[in-house]
């Protein structure tokens with residue numbers, strides 16, 4: 001199975017590392033993975049016969065396979081490739097560059113796996129129907145809750161059922177901040193600074209703290225699990241930057257924790273600070289994410305896991321790749 | 335019997351007590367023990383028959399299971415339960431507001447959001463100084479969860495208008 005990787009940042013590197021380090025385990029699954037291209041913003045590593053991943057991780061652009069200025073758009077059709085893995089930065093305004101890469105891959109009849117929310121928030125329906133038209137798989141498990149296999153569970157195990165509503169904590173940074181404020185009486189500003197120092201929050205934490213990241217994920221859940229056609233503008237969003245220690249204290253006196261909850265049903269999409277009973281499964285701490293889906297037949301199902309992290313995200317991507325390999329009957333040549 | 339989060343019911347239970355000291359306490363103990371929340375106690379002196387004094391206790395429970403556990407425990411003490419009367423089902427919502435809650439006229443805020451059948455059970459405020467934002471908790475109760483939801487919808491609008499930040503249960 002031949003792969004092209006677009007993006008060689010935190011996630012792209014982690015995936016490359018896992019493919020290299022766990023090569024034997026993958027062979028045990030009768031999966032022979034070959035990476036023929038890995039692209040960055042200013043060029044790519046290219047080898048029609050398969051890249052030497054260990055060497056690339058070590059040498060970077062010094063490696064002989066590096067081709068400056070090489071763009072995935074011109075290589076997707078040319079290189080041996082079954083699955084294109086898209087891991088460029090999230091852009092929720094127009095989805096680029098991800099949208100163009102995914103569109104090109106699907107038009108060339110390649111299966112696609114992505115960890116990038118941007119293209120889904122902007123053009124999910126268009127891309128899914130293009131995939132459908134071309135008979136391609138387009139999976140995006142890594143975009144919500146990293147390694148929490150929410151879309152896979154729905155796709156494989158809940159075909160007979162109907163999801164009525166979904167709620168959860170979809171952003172690890174805000175959950176870390178609220179947990180620290182509540183457990184250790186740290187102020188919002190200090191908790192945010194800590195989250196940045198520990199690498200959970202971006203230098204510009206607005207997307208996390210103001211609830212936009214969680215809202216993007218809620219849109220992907222709505223469209224992916226409940227067959228809706230929603231956009232970011234459909235979500236009512238309130239961030240957590242105005243949560244005070246007093247608010248947390250007053251909530252605790254009633255047996256509640258303040259949590260940043262994303263909620264979705266047929267009528268409403270909302271991300272807001274909520275008072276959650278202390279014994280609720282939604283009260284996970286630290287950087288954890290949690291997703292509860294309420295279904296017509298299976299009742300309520302709750303998933304908890306690390307919501308981010310290069311390794312966890314890469315693991316979800318690899319799981320999607322393996323699913324595709326299985327559905328394609330093992331190895332399809334490029 | 336499961337009830338929606340925050341839901342609860344109020345019941346009035348009538349006991350026939352022997353009219354002597356300590357009896358009432360004996361009847362109340364199981365209520366407290368099993369988590370019932372006592373609201374009112376009345377001695378029905380005019381209904382007294384011989385040495386038996388009927389006493390009505392009104393309390394809140396989460397669900398029927400809890401109510402039956404309380405009834406069984408009371409009866410196990412030898413006290414006779416004459417009747418159980420459901421008074422109403424009530425629902426609770428806690429809302430916490432942060433902002434210039436007082437400077438933006440809290441009375442107006444509450445008047446505008448409260449509709450018939452919704453009441454403020456409790457209001458707790460944390461105020462640092464006149465310039466600082468304050469944090470105010472209101473505990474709302476109503477006989478239906480729909481009324482609480484519609485109260486919340488109005489409150490969200492008022493909060494936007496008055497630049498208040500809110501979190502709710």
Ligand SMILES: NC(=O)c1ccc[n+]([C@@H]2O[C@H](COP(=O)([O-])OP(=O)(O)OC[C@H]3O[C@@H](n4cnc5c(N)ncnc54)[C@H](OP(=O)(O)O)[C@@H]3O)[C@@H](O)[C@H]2O)c1
Nearest residue numbers: 007008009010011040041087088089090115116308309310
């Ligand atoms: N990190 C996580 O824990 C996590 C979790 C879930 C989802 N995600 C999502 O996964 C994606 C990747 O995240 P990341 O943390 O790996 O981001 P990152 O470290 O910023 O890496 C992005 C990569 O994309 C490359 N790139 C940018 N523009 C490109 C272009 N036009 N053509 C080719 N390559 C281009 C960059 O190239 P250069 O190397 O030249 O800069 C870089 O290698 C993002 O959409 C992110 O939201 C990340």
